Amino acid sequence: MSETNTAAETAAPHRYTAAMAADIEARWQDFWDAEGTYEAPNPTGDLAGDPELVARPKKFIMDMFPYPSGAGLHVGHPLGYIATDVYARHQRMTGHNVLHTLGFDAFGLPAEQYAVQTGTHPRASTEANMENMRLQLRRLGLGHDNRRSFATIEAEYYKWTQWIFLQIFNSWYDTEAGRARPIAELVAQFESGSRATPDGRDWSALSAAERADVLGEYRLAYASDAPVNWSPGLGTVLANEEVTADGRSERGNFPVFKAKLRQWNMRITAYADRLLDDLDGLDWPEAIKLQQRNWIGRSEGARVDFPVDGAGAVTVFTTRQDTLFGATYMVLAPEHELVERIIPAAWPEGTHPVWTGGHASPAEAVTAYRKQAAAKSDVERQAEAKDKTGVFTGAYATNPVSGEKVPVFIADYVLMGYGTGAIMAVPAHDTRDFAFARAFELPMRCVVEPSDGRGTDTTTWDDAFASHDAKLVNSSNEEVSLDGLGVVAAKARITGWLEEHGVGEGTVNFRLRDWLFSRQRYWGEPFPIVYDEEGIAHPLPESMLPLELPEVEDYSPRTFDPEDADTQPETPLSRNADWVHVTLDLGDGNGPRKYRRETNTMPNWAGSCWYELRYLDPHNSEKLVDPAIEQYWMGPREGQPTGGVDLYVGGAEHAVLHLLYARFWSKVLHDLGHISSAEPFHKLYNQGMIQAFVYRDSRGIAVPAAEVEERDGAYYHQGEKVSRVLGKMGKSLKNAVTPDEIFGEYGADTLRLYEMAMGPLDVSRPWDTRAVVGQYRLLQRLWRNIVDEETGEVTVVDTEPGEDTLRALHKAIDGVGQDMAGMRFNTAIAKVTELNNHLTKAGGPLSRSVAESLVLLVAPLAPHVAEELWRRLGHTESVVHQDFPVADPAYVVDETVTCVVQIKGKVRARLEISPSITDEELEAMALADEGVVAALGGAGIRKVIVRAPKLVNIVPA
Ligand code: ANZ
Numbered sequence: 004m005s006e007t008n009t010a011a012e013t014a015a016p017h018r019y020t021a022a023m024a025a026d027i028e029a030r031w032q033d034f035w036d037a038e039g040t041y042e043a044p045n046p047t048g049d050l051a052g053d054p055e056l057v058a059r060p061k062k063f064i065m066d067m068f069p070y071p072s073g074a075g076l077h078v079g080h081p082l083g084y085i086a087t088d089v090y091a092r093h094q095r096m097t098g099h100n101v102l103h104t105l106g107f108d109a110f111g112l113p114a115e116q117y118a119v120q121t122g123t124h125p126r127a128s129t130e131a132n133m134e135n136m137r138l139q140l141r142r143l144g145l146g147h148d149n150r151r152s153f154a155t156i157e158a159e160y161y162k163w164t165q166w167i168f169l170q171i172f173n174s175w176y177d178t179e180a181g182r183a184r185p186i187a188e189l190v191a192q193f194e195s196g197s198r199a200t201p202d203g204r205d206w207s208a209l210s211a212a213e214r215a216d217v218l219g220e221y222r223l224a225y226a227s228d229a230p231v232n233w234s235p236g237l238g239t240v241l242a243n244e245e246v247t248a249d250g251r252s253e254r255g256n257f258p259v260f261k262a263k264l265r266q267w268n269m270r271i272t273a274y275a276d277r278l279l280d281d282l283d284g285l286d287w288p289e290a291i292k293l294q295q296r297n298w299i300g301r302s303e304g305a306r307v308d309f310p311v312d313g314a315g316a317v318t319v320f321t322t323r324q325d326t327l328f329g330a331t332y333m334v335l336a337p338e339h340e341l342v343e344r345i346i347p348a349a350w351p352e353g354t355h356p357v358w359t360g361g362h363a364s365p366a367e368a369v370t371a372y373r374k375q376a377a378a379k380s381d382v383e384r385q386a387e388a389k390d391k392t393g394v395f396t397g398a399y400a401t402n403p404v405s406g407e408k409v410p411v412f413i414a415d416y417v418l419m420g421y422g423t424g425a426i427m428a429v430p431a432h433d434t435r436d437f438a439f440a441r442a443f444e445l446p447m448r449c450v451v452e453p454s455d456g457r458g459t460d461t462t463t464w465d466d467a468f469a470s471h472d473a474k475l476v477n478s479s480n481e482e483v484s485l486d487g488l489g490v491v492a493a494k495a496r497i498t499g500w501l502e503e504h505g506v507g508e509g510t511v512n513f514r515l516r517d518w519l520f521s522r523q524r525y526w527g528e529p530f531p532i533v534y535d536e537e538g539i540a541h542p543l544p545e546s547m548l549p550l551e552l553p554e555v556e557d558y559s560p561r562t563f564d565p566e567d568a569d570t571q572p573e574t575p576l577s578r579n580a581d582w583v584h585v586t587l588d589l590g591d592g593n594g595p596r597k598y599r600r601e602t603n604t605m606p607n608w609a610g611s612c613w614y615e616l617r618y619l620d621p622h623n624s625e626k627l628v629d630p631a632i633e634q635y636w637m638g639p640r641e642g643q644p645t646g647g648v649d650l651y652v653g654g655a656e657h658a659v660l661h662l663l664y665a666r667f668w669s670k671v672l673h674d675l676g677h678i679s680s681a682e683p684f685h686k687l688y689n690q691g692m693i694q695a696f697v698y699r700d701s702r703g704i705a706v707p708a709a710e711v712e713e714r715d716g717a718y719y720h721q722g723e724k725v726s727r728v729l730g731k732m733g734k735s736l737k738n739a740v741t742p743d744e745i746f747g748e749y750g751a752d753t754l755r756l757y758e759m760a761m762g763p764l765d766v767s768r769p770w771d772t773r774a775v776v777g778q779y780r781l782l783q784r785l786w787r788n789i790v791d792e793e794t795g796e797v798t799v800v801d802t803e804p805g806e807d808t809l810r811a812l813h814k815a816i817d818g819v820g821q822d823m824a825g826m827r828f829n830t831a832i833a834k835v836t837e838l839n840n841h842l843t844k845a846g847g848p849l850s851r852s853v854a855e856s857l858v859l860l861v862a863p864l865a866p867h868v869a870e871e872l873w874r875r876l877g878h879t880e881s882v883v884h885q886d887f888p889v890a891d892p893a894y895v896v897d898e899t900v901t902c903v904v905q906i907k908g909k910v911r912a913r914l915e916i917s918p919s920i921t922d923e924e925l926e927a928m929a930l931a932d933e934g935v936v937a938a939l940g941g942a943g944i945r946k947v948i949v950r951a952p953k954l955v956n957i958v959p960a
Contacts, residue, residue, distance in 0.1 A: 017795035019786035019868070024750025028867040032144060040883050041146040043102040046635045049622055050150060062099040063636045064091045065615060065684070067653025067661070068106050071132035071154075073117045076139045077739040078754070078770060079693035079732045083652045085755050086690060086764050086828060088145045090650065092863035093823040095146075096887035102636060104147045104618055105140065107133050107154040110161075111607025112237075112254050115526035119559050125526040129156060139742055144751050144866050146883065151621045155610030160617060162549030163627055164609050165531040168224060169542045171671055172532075175221035176273035183273075183674035189221055215539045223270045223671060224520065226540060230338065230419065231519055233262035236565030238572060239523040240266055242606065243516050244298075244660045250383050260568040261338075261377055267521040267530065267603065271667045275299050275513040278666055284644045286686040288765075289937075294658040300514025305498050307427060307507035309333060309400040311411065314344045317400055320422025320512050323429065324501070325485060325493035327404050328478040329450035330427035332440070333411045334393065336419040337376040342369055345398035345411060357443055358395035358410070365397035369413060376415040378568055384415040391416055391439035402427075403506045404480055404497070414439060422512050430467065437467035451490070452476045518664065520606060525558035525575035527604030533587065534599045541598070544590045552604075553582040576602035611661055612668040615648050615683050627677055637680040646680030655689040662687070688826065691767035693758070695732035695740070698725045708738035729769055740772060752865035753779040759828035759864060781836055782868055785861065788842050789854050789872055797875050804850040811841040812853055813894035819860050820887060828864070835860055851876070856888045904929045904955045911938040911957075922949040929955040 035041065044052025051057075064087050069080065084105065091103040109129050118125035133154060153160050174183045192198035193206040200206060200217060209217065219225045232241045236257030245253045252259055271278075279299050282292045304322035311317055317333060335342055346365040362368035372394045376384070393414025400411050416435050417426050430440030430447040440447055447461040452475070453468045459476060471490045478485035478493070483500045485493040501507030521530070529550045531543040543550060553576070561573040577583060583602060588595045613627075619636050620628040639646040647669075665683045673681040698711045698718055706720040711727075718725050732739055745754040756778035761768040791798050804812070815838035822831035838857065842849060849857075855876060862869035862882045873882035902925060904912040912934040916925065926949050929935060935957065943960035950956075 015792035017790060018792045019783045019790075021747065021749050024752060024782075024868070025746070027871045028142070028144060028751050031867045031870045032141060035146070035881075035883070036149070038881070039150075040881055041103070042148050042150060043100055045620070045629075045632050047631050048620060048629050050620075056100045057635075059098055059100045061636055062091070062094045062101045062650070063615075063618075063648045064094070064101060064103045064650045065618070065648045065652070066105055067651070067657060068108050068611070068614065069136065070111065070113055071107050071109050071129050071136055072113060073121075073128065073132050074734050074739075075132075075135050076742055077732050077734075078742050078745060078758070079695075081140070081143055081742060082693055082758050082764075083654075083690040084140065084145055085143065085758050086826065087650065087652050088143075089755070089759060089828055089863045090823065090826060092146055092866060092883065093820075093887060095883060096859070096862065096885060097820075097824075098886075102148065102151070102618065103145075104149065104151040105145070106152050106614060106618070107136075107156075108607070108611050108614075109133065109154040109156040110527050110605075110610055112239075112524070112526075115524060115558070115560070116255075118526070125558060126156065129154075142746055142751055143742065143755065146866070151618045153617060153621055155614065158549040158551050159622075159624065161528045161610065163617065164528050164605070164613070165543075165548050165550060166545065166627065167613060167668060167672065168528075168605070168609075169531055169545070169548075170675055170677070171269065171668075172222055172224040172542055174223050174671065174675060175218075176223060176270065178273075181277075183223060183671050185675070186218060186222060189218070193217070212537050212539055223273065224267060225270065226265055226267050228263055228265050229268070230261040230263050231266050232259045233264065233568070233570075233572065234259045234565075235563035235567050235570045238560035238562035240264060240519060240521070240572060242519045242608075242660075244518075244663075250379070257565045262568065262571075264572065266519055267601075269518040269520045269667070271518045271663070272513060272515055274667055274670055275301070275515050277670060278515075278663065281645055281666070281670075281682055285647075285682060285684070287684075288655075288687065288689055291655065291658045291662070291687060291689065295663060298515065298659045298663065302512045302514070304510060304512060305494075305501060305507050306423065306510050307403065307501060309403060309409070309427065311341075311345050311398055311400045314341060314398070316506075317341055317345075317411070317425050318423045319425045319427045320510070321427055322512075323432065323490075323494075324497050324507070325475060325478075325488075325490050326429040326432050326450050327402070327427065327497055328480075328485070329429040329431050329448045330402050330405075330409065331407075331430060331446045331448055332409045332428045333400050334414045334417045334426050334428055334439075335396070335411060336417045336424040337369075337373045337413045337415055338419040339413070339424045341425075342396060342413060345396055347397045350395075350397055351399075354395065354397070355444060358412075360394045362394070365395070368394045369396065372413060372415075379415060384418060391435065391442055393439060393443070395443075403501070403504070404483070406480070410445070412439075412443070420516055421514065431461050431464075432467050432469055434467045434469060437464075448477060450475060450478045450485075518667075520609075521603035522606050523572035523574045524560055524604050525552075525555065527607065528552075528609055529576065529604055530601035532601040533585065533589075534601070535596060540601075541589055541591070543587075546590070547587075550600075553579055555579050555582075574602040574604075576600070576604065608661060608664050612665045613672070613683075615665075616672075616678065627672070630677075630679070634679045637678070639679065639681075643685045645682035645685070647682040647685035650686050650688060651684035652688045652690055654692070688765070690764050691762070693732055693761075693770050694729050694767055695736070695738040695770045696727050697730040697736045697738055698727050700725050705735070705737045708736075732770060740770060745772075745775060749775060749779045750782075750867075752782060752868050756781065756832060756864055760832040762829055764826055764828060778832075781832075781839065782865060784843055785839055785857070786868065786872070788839065788849055788857070790875065797877075798848045799851045799854045799876065800848045801851050804853050805845075808842070808845060808850070808853060809891075809894045811838055812856055813890045814838075815860065816856060816888045817890035817895045820890070823863060832864065835864070858882065859885055859888050900952050902929075902952055902955060904932060904935055904957065906935065906938050906957045906959060908956075909938075911935050916952055918952050920952050922951045925949055925951045925955060929957070 044056050046057050066084050066087050091101045095101045114129045115125050118128045173186045175186050175189050177184045232246050234241055234252045234257045237252050237255050246259050247253050250259055302322050305324040306318050306320055308316040308318050360368050393412045396411045398411045399408040402409050428436040430436040431449045432451055449459040449461050451473045454473045475485040475488050475493045498509045529552055531550050532540050534540055558575050563570040583600050586595050586597050616628045620632045637646050669683045670681055672678045698706050698708055700706050706725055712719050718727050757775045815834045818834045819831045858869050858872045870882045899915040900918050902914045902916050903910055912932040914928055926947050945960045946958040948956040
């Protein structure tokens with residue numbers, strides 16, 4: 004704020020100033036709270052209310068809820084919250100029953116680490132942080148239904164997280180029915196004999212432990228000893244999704260190792276197909292859908308059996324079964340369980356010295372190599388490095404089509420967790436196999452004719468010929484020939500042959516792994532599971548929920564030397580013998596027995612897997628959610644075949660983890676009949692990030708941005724020249740600006756307007772504190788157009804506005820309404836500004852009708868000042884529930900026409916355009932349209948026929 008500005012403000016007693024904004028904002032926030040202005044009624048239950056509101060179309064609007072971090076909010080955090088609030092307010096004013104609230108995701112590593120660092124109990128520090136954030140959020144004037152807010156650490160909430168865990172534990176995926184079913188129905192099948200037990204014995208002949216093992220193979224939540232990601236430095240195991248591309252922990256950046264530990268898993272892989280298919284019906288950014296598709300990673304291929312002397316067969320998974328005649332060796336993952344069975348006692352006569360790695364026997368070579376491989380992450384193992392390592396097992400297998408004996412290796416570039424953990428190697432046509440074969444002097448056979456003129460003599464090649472777009476050669480035996488076929492036809496033919504001969508079959512493989520669901524942490528939901536003396540896991544009965552997190556003395560995780568892979572996790576809960584060892588009557592007819600509690604806790608993702616449902620019916624202690632209420636807010640409807648939240652806004656960093664897990668839980672709950680929606684979030688929107696300048700001194704250390712001065716385009720801190728780059732905003736980069744600073748200087752309405760005006764919501768934008776004043780001035784001019792700054796009197800008159808003003812007004816009404824519905828808040832603000840400037844320039848008092856429309860247009864963006872002006876204009880009811888103005892088409896001068904864009908005669912887009920548009924402008928618009936770009940799919944364009952303003956016809960190349 005400049006000096007002169009401040010001076011002028013003191014001169015006019017009723018000017019809109021920061022002090023006045025503070026008063027207005029506090030007053031209306033208290034009023035809205037007291038009146039329950041933002042409460043959204045449910046159709047039934049304790050939050051049932053006004054039937055007229057319930058009868059309206061509903062809008063369920065959600066933000067990705069925050070972690071209660073100790074650092075509080077900086078101005079970057081509320082960008083999405085303000086946007087959903089503006090949108091929600093506009094929806095309320097256009098006749099919707101709007102549910103909008105916000106809770107806290109309060110379990111998890113950051114809260115716990117902070118607690119450990121500061122020596123306070125995680126609950127105490129988390130609650131203090133939440134209190135602070137609640138105050139900051141309230142100060143923004145967010146129109147939330149506070150009755151529906153909660154934190155995931157509340158026992159009434161995590162009771163249901165545990166309950167859902169039990170639902171998942173107590174169900175299995177029926178692949179025939181294509182859905183989850185209660186495990187009791189599976190048991191009934193085993194009991195009746197309609198489903199055979201794995202070893203064919205009667206179900207009644209199986210011991211309790213054997214039955215538990217059989218069911219464990221089916222349950223959607225199960226414990227297993229599969230290799231997991233173990234991070235000694237963090238002291239916990241991690242899900243694949245929490246490990247970075249360089250094989251380190253996403254949190255803390257510690258090394259991650261593969262270790263065999265008994266852990267809980269969720270069988271998300273059972274849903275791979277549905278998680279993939281249902282993406283189609285969702286209104287999500289394409290980039291996020293693509294990331295999910297890649298993460299699920301569906302690959303069509305075949306399983307092929309290679310017989311091994313004395314050990315049955317090794318089954319491989321390949322996506323290039325057409326190249327089977329070119330498979331000249333095999334590789335097993337070092338951890339593969341067949342390795343022990345196939346290794347001979349001694350190296351076969353004449354084994355190449357490069358193959359043995361200098362070891363005296365296969366057993367010795369395998370042991371040494373396994374140790375080496377265990378120290379690497381999957382990502383390191385998969386890296387496209389030229390030098391491939393491995394060792395011969397001493398065993399040979401038989402290529403089922405060529406009849407050739409091929410050597411079997413172990414090598415770390417083959418992963419245990421993918422396909423069958425074994426591959427047939429086709430060095431001529433696979434890059435990694437090529438590098439390996441060159442290193443180990445293995446033969447190569449060309450079976451796909453190179454189309455690049457290099458010829459079929461592989462000894463002259465520098466790399467593999469990996470193209471799919473070529474014909475097969477050297478691929479026939481007495482029964483089947485692939486020669487001359489293209490890759491697709493060859494795959495079909497060889498798959499048929501494999502199936503006929505019972506040595507393989509076509510199959511689909513997914514990259515998606517089951518979700519590792521336990522953590523060695525204190526600050527998470529306890530598992531509602533106890534073990535009996537035989538070690539069999541039992542679910543707690545519903546009546547014992549919630550199983551509360553015990554108060555303990557030492558909640559710190561046990562961490563280790565980050566590099567020491569030979570360590571074992573220790574769960575904080577296991578240190579509390581009184582809690583762990585219990586005598587319980589589980590109500591299963593066995594009476595009171597001794598049990599040991601599960602001492603792992605759930606991962607921080609658990610609480611966010613279902614929180615949308617809790618918002619609906621937040622106090623229900625009898626049911627997860629009342630079905631009528633769920634159906635009302637989330638049920639499937641026209642255009643939303645799988646139901647879900649109408650708008651979900653958050654950062655793109657949650658593309659796979661949270662969104663995939665939440666989708667999975669929804670599907671299980673849907674299958675079991677608890678909810679009607681099969682997807683949690685129908686529309687997803689990723690807001691951009693607010694960036695900030697980072698200033699660094701000559702040593703590269705960030706200096707406080709607020710202390711930097713600009714002189715002639717250079718930047719100085721305490722006289723020293725510093726560099727400037729755009730980066731993240733945050734405490735560590737010393738460039739965080741808190742909302743509190745902006746509230747103090749201008750008020751919350753100005754902050755809201757500034758954040759929304761900075762640019763399109765989905766684009767990242769740099770924060771510039773000096774620019775905030777621009778929006779402050781807008782509010783001052785708006786105020787001045789309605790209130791006399793000297794007397795405080797409302798200046799409007801009851802006369803009709805002139806034609807000019809009517810046109811400006813209705814154009815603005817039309818544009819702002821469309822922009823708000825389309826979440827283009829920056830252009831909405833530009834239109835409000837334009838209208839306000841027009842009114843300022845026109846001079847003289849405003850007509851009441853114009854002033855009222857102006858206030859209503861501004862209400863979603865700057866709700867406090869709008870409420871104040873609305874009341875001063877004489878209204879007794881809140882501006883929040885007024886109807887948004889509707890434009891009179893007669894005054895919206897630039898009427899539009901609909902232009903149809905066709906590609907190959909099919910309508911691909913409809914554009915709303917001005918009738919006076921030129922051919923050139925129209926062509927450019929058509930070619931830039933999202934739908935058109937998608938339909939063209941990268942194909943070039945041969946011709947564009949433009950008949951402005953009605954038709955564009957595109958002929959692709
Ligand atoms: C023979 C072959 C020939 C292959 C060829 C590729 C090219 P996607 O598409 O990701 O599913 N593979 C299979 N299991 C593996 C494992 N556990 N670890 C490492 N690699 C594995 O990849 C499938 C291909 O990756 C499979 O097809 C297999 O190599 C390899 F010219 O088999 B292919």
